[in-house]
Amino acid sequence: MSRILIVEDEAIIRSALRRLLERHDHEVSEAGSVTEARELDPQGFDLVISDLRLPGEPGTDLIHLAAPVPVLIMTSYASMRSAVEALKLGAVDYVAKPFDHDELLDTVSRVLQQQASQQNIPPDVAEQGDQQPSMIGNCPAMQTVYSRIRKTAPADVTVLIQGESGTGKELVARALHQQSKRARAPLICVNCAAIPETLIESELFGHEKGAFTGANAARTGLVEAADRGTLFLDEIGELPPDAQARLLRVLQEGEIRKIGSVETRHVDVRLIAATHRDLHALSKTGEFRLDLYYRLNVMQIDLPPLRDREDDILEIADSLLAKACRRHDREGLRLSRAARRVIRDAPWPGNVRELENALERGVILAEGHLIHPDDLGLDPPSRSAPASAIKAASIDDSPEDDGDHDPEDLSLEDYFQHFVLEHQDQMSETELAQKLGISRKCLWERRQRLGIPRKKNPRRNVG
Template identity: 45%
Template structure:
């Protein structure tokens, strides 16, 4: 944990920095004079000083050099070019005006601390040790605009604390949350803060792999194990050996694959499809789902023993609509990145644009927000980002129309249940649609469609 000393008068705007710097995980102390601080602290023990220029002006004799100090950032309520130039010449890392917004100050704090750490590594470590230095993104505290996960609302701050605790262990972790809330980003944050961070994290979306190939992809296969297996293949679990395996949408994993995965977790070994021998693996498993796994266990769709193996640690991600001011913070960062992506000048994040974003329900969460902002950047004129180009009203109208069409189609089958409608739809359309197309049309996964076929005894189409 980095330690920061803030030195400022009681009426200084710099005092406000103490609370939010503490929330980001820094250890912060404060004092209102250099004399007071040197009486109780050794300044060289701090990683960084944040000093109001007024403190320096009040030093006896006009001295501006602080003895035996770490790197420092000076902030000035009456900034001037001459004062800034002189301050920088005396070793100040940054000279900033007061007030300075939290995002800007945090960026300079992190940059200063990183520069100090790298300098210390170069002077004290052998060259082979600093090859693994974390990137800027990894070094930034979670929740900050430059890090992978942005947020300052209470549920997210609690989440960051839990991530740090979980990362210190090898405990299997289940991440739950709606689609688009950032479950994979949380998995990567856990991996990057763990002892396994120097090995890779392998991410797999269980819903994206065809059901007949998922066991081969996960566990590998021997040559000749099935038609088309012309060579032996190490699965993705073996690839994740000594690292982290992230299984997204684990509720879509077939029961047979669930049994194999259970063996990996219980015994730490994996067997290829078609093989007779097991191979040892050491993985840290992180799983994610938007489904109710316990309800699936009751329905016989998910193995109970695997469920309890997964349910060691649980992280629940709040939906975007419940994250308050985080929505605006995330939108600003996405807007900046999207402008860079499409080669557009940086748009000013205006109040009308923010109001449109804050009033939307965001059923697709951050993923939907990214898409909406990209639409707005592409469609807006070069001088102003326009809220109308988010196309949120049109999207809601489309959703309403789609729901109305579905209800009308369902009502045509008067006196029937949804299961009856699904059976009727599949039998009517399966001769001209693939399983993937059928599932997509019904708004369910291929796995769910297969399960419904078994439950409702819906025969598959006859192939010649």
């Protein structure tokens, strides 16, 4: 059970948040200010959820007071500047008030999982720095992959990585290289499917000057360039027969011979191969040498497809989204609750690469601070649920009564509904959205979801 501290000066929101989190098995404590939170020792919690604007000190002061405990900031301002500043100060994330139950719970769950994963995922599996993407995921299948990498990397044996396109086979190859005794030597990556069949032997093994038409100078092959290091051959199932025979000699004898040369050279290369095809089945049809298959398959690592990693999908999406936001200078963009649901439920035949492309598209097309399913080019899982049913699923689980609600018993959706109904006669849609700290598009979507009709302006009907 996670311990969460809520720091919020509005009793309605604080009470609603507490009930919501306690219903989902979290232990919750409350404070109305930074001073009160300090007395509760914020470092003794797993997560702090704090309003940005509080009596006295601002909520961002808790970022340093609670460290290393993550702080999730709540803000009701239309301007994203305050939220982005909070992120720069070290807040783990932010949520805009008023927010949906599911969206808040997803965010809390993600933050807590990230904290847990930092302790559970072996640090030597993740890539160092920002130059290369890191391996993300904590599902049982990926834990098996991490274990196999740890055991296989130091052994200096040939490895065959199998998995669908886009599952991250090159990441595994890089992790194997970085944890091996060859980590200080070169890692040469080659996509066999991207090189024309007529050039593949020259690219891999090199050629002498005049060996064939167009060979105006001698060339060192990629196998020789990887000497004392690691050679990663992606999509090795696409190698033509002649290149397979040459590669087999490298594995058996540690020797290469350039095209057009009579001399052999010794090379010390560790080979890591990857494929999405069944090499054993290809060997039965003669498309792949059986003896080469046995040489390659000393150790095998199987990567699961993204659709089988339900527990990891949203964590991977958040990481890819953060990188896409940095590339396009769109800091502060987040996935809407509907977008997160669609991402979680999508089949992803293109795996992580397809997810990365969808998020890139979302960052480019998004308006405001939320990315919606339409921005991703993905359809929501279902559009048939009536607004009343969605509303019933969004608000309190307890039965409604027909009397007036005590303000302390208002849920977050109740708070939104009451605010809109109370102020829509005096405010325009733009003003309502600004006061709520959301975009007009988000305001419209929540009206639809909760079944709150927009108040018509009687002045428009004057003839």
